[in-house]
Amino acid sequence: MQKTVLSLAILLVFFQLTAQTERAGILAVNEQTIGIATGIDYSILPLEVSYKRGFDLFHYKYPTTLGVNVTVPLFDFDLNDFKVKLTSEATLLRKGNFEVRGGIDPLLTRIKMKTESMTSMGADVHLFTGLTNKKWNVGLEVTYNQIFTTHIQHTDLYRDLVFEDVLDGWYKNTASNLKLGFVVGRSFNKFDLFLNGGMAKTGKMKEYLYVPTMHALIGANYKF
Numbered sequence: 001m002q003k004t005v006l007s008l009a010i011l012l013v014f015f016q017l018t019a020q021t022e023r024a025g026i027l028a029v030n031e032q033t034i035g036i037a038t039g040i041d042y043s044i045l046p047l048e049v050s051y052k053r054g055f056d057l058f059h060y061k062y063p064t065t066l067g068v069n070v071t072v073p074l075f076d077f078d079l080n081d082f083k084v085k086l087t088s089e090a091t092l093l094r095k096g097n098f099e100v101r102g103g104i105d106p107l108l109t110r111i112k113m114k115t116e117s118m119t120s121m122g123a124d125v126h127l128f129t130g131l132t133n134k135k136w137n138v139g140l141e142v143t144y145n146q147i148f149t150t151h152i153q154h155t156d157l158y159r160d161l162v163f164e165d166v167l168d169g170w171y172k173n174t175a176s177n178l179k180l181g182f183v184v185g186r187s188f189n190k191f192d193l194f195l196n197g198g199m200a201k202t203g204k205m206k207e208y209l210y211v212p213t214m215h216a217l218i219g220a221n222y223k224f
Helices: 002-021 156-161
Strands: 032-040 044-055 064-073 082-095 098-112 116-132 136-154 169-188 191-202 214-223
Touching: 032 191, 044 082, 044 214, 082 116, 098 136, 116 169, 136 191
Parallel strands: none
Antiparallel strands: 032 044, 032 214, 044 064, 064 082, 082 098, 098 116, 116 136, 136 169, 169 191, 191 214
């Protein structure tokens, strides 16, 4: 009888620990996802594909997720118009189902227009605060984006219509963006569905880097 009680107690502790580590939208160590999403972001109706993997970095008590996102226009597809972002996320605070997590994401963006093309380098800093359990992931997210430098190449059309003596080259601190919004996620076995959206505020050079006042993405990830 005592052995049975002890065995049940061990199993109960095991399942409690398992429930604490299995959380919607958060990858365990060596777990991977591939994903797809669309909506409104830096472009109207972008197509975003992603890959992520959970790592045990520096023996931190929570797994760290690293990955890459590639975004291109969903319509009028052009490989000269893209965004590549290296993503990272780690849990900073956890108490029960309440979580605070965030990361820093370096990015490279190229935008091609009739009047100019721009290649920008910058980074996103994002922070999520909300509730997460095995099936649901709900909370608020703030993302600050800073473009450190942009190379602008003007076309002949720009010189003909706007300013003939415009200079091509690198410009520093060319844009900043602040996004405030919500995140909702739902896990179904091997799939994670998610929706996020909110308001976006653009900083410098609005004529060059167009960011809608609203942003929203809907997508799915497959875990393996």
